[in-house]
Amino acid sequence: MKKTGLLYDERYLRHDTGPNHPESPQRLKAIYQGIKEAGLLPKLTLIQARRADLKWIETIHSKNYIKRFEVACGSGNSTFDYPDNQICAETFETALLAVGGILDAVQLIMTDKLDNVFCAVRPPGHHAEYDKALGFCYFNNVAIAARYLQIEWGIQRVGIVDFDVHHGNGTQHLFEDDPTVFYYSIHQHPTFAFPGTGRVFETGDGEGVGTTRNYPVLPGQGDKEYQGLVERDLVPVLSAFSPEVILVSAGFDAHVDDDMSDINLSTQGYSRIMQRIAALAALYSDGRLISVLEGGYCLKRLPELAANHVNILLNA
Amino acid sequence: MFISKIMSRNAVTIDINADISQAREIMSENNFRHLPVVDDSNFLIGIVTDRDIRSVLPSSHITGDNGMEVLKRFSGIKIKDIMTKNPVALSPLDTLQDALILLQKERFGAFPVIDEQKKLIGIVSVRDLLREFINVLGLEEPGTLLCIIVENKLGQMKKIVDAITEEHVSFGSVLVSRYWEKGKRAVFPYLLTQNIAPVKRKLKKMGYTLLDPMDWYMDHLPQND
Numbered sequence: 001m002k003k004t005g006l007l008y009d010e011r012y013l014r015h016d017t018g019p020n021h022p023e024s025p026q027r028l029k030a031i032y033q034g035i036k037e038a039g040l041l042p043k044l045t046l047i048q049a050r051r052a053d054l055k056w057i058e059t060i061h062s063k064n065y066i067k068r069f070e071v072a073c074g075s076g077n078s079t080f081d082y083p084d085n086q087i088c089a090e091t092f093e094t095a096l097l098a099v100g101g102i103l104d105a106v107q108l109i110m111t112d113k114l115d116n117v118f119c120a121v122r123p124p125g126h127h128a129e130y131d132k133a134l135g136f137c138y139f140n141n142v143a144i145a146a147r148y149l150q151i152e153w154g155i156q157r158v159g160i161v162d163f164d165v166h167h168g169n170g171t172q173h174l175f176e177d178d179p180t181v182f183y184y185s186i187h188q189h190p191t192f193a194f195p196g197t198g199r200v201f202e203t204g205d206g207e208g209v210g211t212t213r214n215y216p217v218l219p220g221q222g223d224k225e226y227q228g229l230v231e232r233d234l235v236p237v238l239s240a241f242s243p244e245v246i247l248v249s250a251g252f253d254a255h256v257d258d259d260m261s262d263i264n265l266s267t268q269g270y271s272r273i274m275q276r277i278a279a280l281a282a283l284y285s286d287g288r289l290i291s292v293l294e295g296g297y298c299l300k301r302l303p304e305l306a307a308n309h310v311n312i313l314l315n316a
Numbered sequence: 317m318f319i320s321k322i323m324s325r326n327a328v329t330i331d332i333n334a335d336i337s338q339a340r341e342i343m344s345e346n347n348f349r350h351l352p353v354v355d356d357s358n359f360l361i362g363i364v365t366d367r368d369i370r371s372v373l374p375s376s377h378i379t380g381d382n383g384m385e386v387l388k389r390f391s392g393i394k395i396k397d398i399m400t401k402n403p404v405a406l407s408p409l410d411t412l413q414d415a416l417i418l419l420q421k422e423r424f425g426a427f428p429v430i431d432e433q434k435k436l437i438g439i440v441s442v443r444d445l446l447r448e449f450i451n452v453l454g455l456e457e458p459g460t461l462l463c464i465i466v467e468n469k470l471g472q473m474k475k476i477v478d479a480i481t482e483e484h485v486s487f488g489s490v491l492v493s494r495y496w497e498k499g500k501r502a503v504f505p506y507l508l509t510q511n512i513a514p515v516k517r518k519l520k521k522m523g524y525t526l527l528d529p530m531d532w533y534m535d536h537l538p539q540n541d
């Protein structure tokens with residue numbers, strides 16, 4: 001059995017998005033509950049949140065943006081940049097705690113105290129741009145983790161796999177001219193889903209051409225198509241890149257019961273994808289795999305999805 | 317949406333007495349495929365395209381040094397011999413819609429833009445028009461597209477707009493399109509939100525049909541020949 005970490009902290013519930021918002025604290029409770037009820041907690045190393053040093057946030061976001069975000073939360077505003085982005089007085093601190101917890105998890109992995117980790121954090125990150133919040137995201141958690149791995153731990157090649165049903169526009173844009181970070185995203189076709197980016201021909205810029213890969217999936221597709229593209233495309237493409245660490249943007253909103261998308265992945269379908277990614281990490285990254293929660297809004301399905309996800313990490 | 321706002325103002329032109337090798341050079345230097353032909357006073361007299369040039373050359377495979385030799389032999393051919401005279405031109409006060417319809421009719425890749433005296437003031441290419449059309453569709457803003465089937469009668473749009481506004485969702489754009497069933501229309505609101513589920517639920521509750529995304533677009537529209 002692997003040494004698997006779980007980053008979870010009740011302070012992540014403090015980011016209050018108001019009534020009827022899909023990105024709710026209940027999501028995280030459901031995830032934690034699912035892992036607990038599956039009897040997995042005793043096998044996991046629990047990691048607590050910690051406030052991130054701003055210098056790491058600044059590797060990805062502009063100082064001006066960070067300040068704007070802090071001021072917006074402190075001023076009693078209820079939204080930031082877009083009406084989708086509901087904030088409260090605690091949102092800025094919660095976002096810092098999410099990043100700090102993830103960086104601690106990275107450290108535990110890089111010092112061989114853990115093999116892999118699931119970071120059940122809020123708010124999510126993959127839509128957040130250099131200087132713009134978008135799609136419930138404020139700090140790009142995964143992007144910051146990638147830079148931290150490179151700067152603090154000397155990692156040369158980071159692979160990011162994003163299976164959230166929405167395209168991670170932020171992560172793509174932040175690394176599209178960077179050949180040292182591979183961004184691979186599977187998502188609902190941008191003509192039919194937010195945010196409207198992530199087309200096949202978006203393959204990177206300048207020196208980074210070839211280390212961005214988008215695989216749009218059509219409405220109504222599910223297990224069969226995902227399975228096929230994972231085997232046919234994701235596995236060979238990531239193998240060729242040979243990442244030293246794999247980061248996963250784990251979004252569970254492609255589930256058939258999640259009404260944020262028209263994609264029909266089953267619970268088993270999700271497991272099969274994650275098993276394949278874990279196998280890739282074993283082959284190329286010495287098992288080093290850091291999975292970070294993005295979307296996933298079906299409170300009924302999140303418990304089983306999270307439990308399976310963690311189980312795969314434990315048995316990777 | 318006026319052509320004056322979409323066109324390039326510094327159109328690269330060519331003299332009517334220039335020969336085709338000069339035109340070829342200007343085109344490849346600037347990566348243009350259309351050159352308006354003007355006289356000394358900048359009056360538009362014609363347009364010459366890369367296709368016009370290719371059509372008078374013996375082979376389309378003339379490249380490199382050898383290509384220049386071939387070109388020289390044909391350099392006697394003047395622009396005035398191969399240009400399209402009195403080309404279809406736009407006025408600065410024509411609109412994007414005018415240009416799109418004209419484009420479909422005329423099969424040109426670019427239109428010169430002239431003022432009332434027929435003096436050249438710019439050129440607008442298919443690329444320019446597409447860029448503007450992408451802007452009209454709002455594709456560069458993050459959002460989600462829906463397709464709602466409505467009765468083709470007055471007041472339907474208001475209900476939809478009101479319902480969506482009540483969910484605090486703003487519009488990037490709205491397209492209305494013909495639909496295969498008589499008396500109905502397909503409405504495509506492009507909504508600037510990720511949080512689409514409540515909007516969908518609300519519209520369904522109001523009795524609207526949300527079209528399955530895989531049934532969108534052309535497959536059900538009347539076929540065009």
Ligand SMILES: [Zn+2]
Pocket residue numbers: 164165166251253294295296
């Ligand atoms: Zn998502």
